[in-house]
Amino acid sequence: MINNATNNPKVEGGSKNLGATRFHDFPVEIWNQDIAVGLTGAMLCAQVFGEVMERQGKGVILNISSDYGLIAPDQRIYCKDGLPEDQQTIKPVSYSVVKHGIIGLTKYLVVYWTDKGICVNTLCPASLFNGQDSEFVSKISKLILMGRMSNPDE
Numbered sequence: 001m002i003n004n005a006t007n008n009p010k011v012e013g014g015s016k017n018l019g020a021t022r023f024h025d026f027p028v029e030i031w032n033q034d035i036a037v038g039l040t041g042a043m044l045c046a047q048v049f050g051e052v053m054e055r056q057g058k059g060v061i062l063n064i065s066s067d068y069g070l071i072a073p074d075q076r077i078y079c080k081d082g083l084p085e086d087q088q089t090i091k092p093v094s095y096s097v098v099k100h101g102i103i104g105l106t107k108y109l110v111v112y113w114t115d116k117g118i119c120v121n122t123l124c125p126a127s128l129f130n131g132q133d134s135e136f137v138s139k140i141s142k143l144i145l146m147g148r149m150s151n152p153d154e
Contacts, residue, residue: 038098069099
């Protein structure tokens with residue numbers, strides 16, 4: 001089973017939870033939706049499919065996190081020159097918290113099913129190129145050791 005559901009606020013799209021909303025103004029409704037999809041959804045899927053895997057005596061659960069599950073988003077890479085701070089786009093708090101939580105869920109499940117034949121892992125992909133504007137690509141590529149974003153076929 002692959003747990004990959006999330007409300008991912010994308011730089012290249014007009015996502016409702018990627019905007020100029022500062023942390024202190026972040027709507028609790030969006031927080032709750034993001035937690036429900038990203039964490040509660042992953043937990044429920046693990047419960048249902050994990051029970052089947054346990055009966056079979058084998059199975060694999062792969063939880064998809066992100067580099068933002070290991071680090072905090074550097075908000076400077078989202079900034080646009082010339083825009084006032086209150087209009088700058090930011091990556092919302094909920095995305096990083098969900099991705100950190102996925103890693104915690106994985107650790108829990110590894111120990112929980114350690115003797116049941118179920119392998120549980122987390123994948124933390126980073127910086128996938130998907131049509132972001134050149135300013136963003138340039139900023140984030142400077143932070144990546146290989147000097148570029150990953151391509152979808154990688």
